[in-house]
Amino acid sequence: MTAAEIIRTASAAGLTLKAKGDLLSITPATRLPPDLRALLIANKVEVIAHLRRCANEPLSRCRAWRIRFVDGTGCTAIDTANSDSDEMLRTVRDQFGPERVAAAEPLR
Numbered sequence: 001m002t003a004a005e006i007i008r009t010a011s012a013a014g015l016t017l018k019a020k021g022d023l024l025s026i027t028p029a030t031r032l033p034p035d036l037r038a039l040l041i042a043n044k045v046e047v048i049a050h051l052r053r054c055a056n057e058p059l060s061r062c063r064a065w066r067i068r069f070v071d072g073t074g075c076t077a078i079d080t081a082n083s084d085s086d087e088m089l090r091t092v093r094d095q096f097g098p099e100r101v102a103a104a105e106p107l108r
Helices: 003-012 034-042 044-056 085-096
Strands: 016-020 023-027 063-069 074-079 101-106
Touching: 003 016, 003 034, 003 044, 003 074, 003 085, 016 044, 023 044, 034 044, 063 085, 074 085, 085 101
Parallel strands: none
Antiparallel strands: 016 023, 063 074, 063 101
C-alpha cells in the first residue's frame, strides 16, 4: 500500500494525519485500528514525506476538503488533482458510497 493509500484509508476511518517534525500526529488516536496502526508504523517515513509534499504543493495543485457525511460525522480529504467541487463530490461518493456523503467543501 502506498503512502497516499494509507492516508486515504486513515481519512476514511475518520482520522486526521499531520506531520509534526519527525512525528506523525493522529487524531483522534483512540479510533486508530490495530491494522492501520501497523501500516503507519511500517510506512511512517513515507507517510510523513507524502504529507509534507502535499503541504508544500502550490494551492493550485493541492487542496484540503471537508467531507460531511449524512450521519453528521466528517473527515478531511487532500486532493492533488485540482478538482472542482462537483468532481470532488463525485470522487468521495465513489470512495465512501453515494448514500453516505452529504457534501464536500473546500477548506480555506
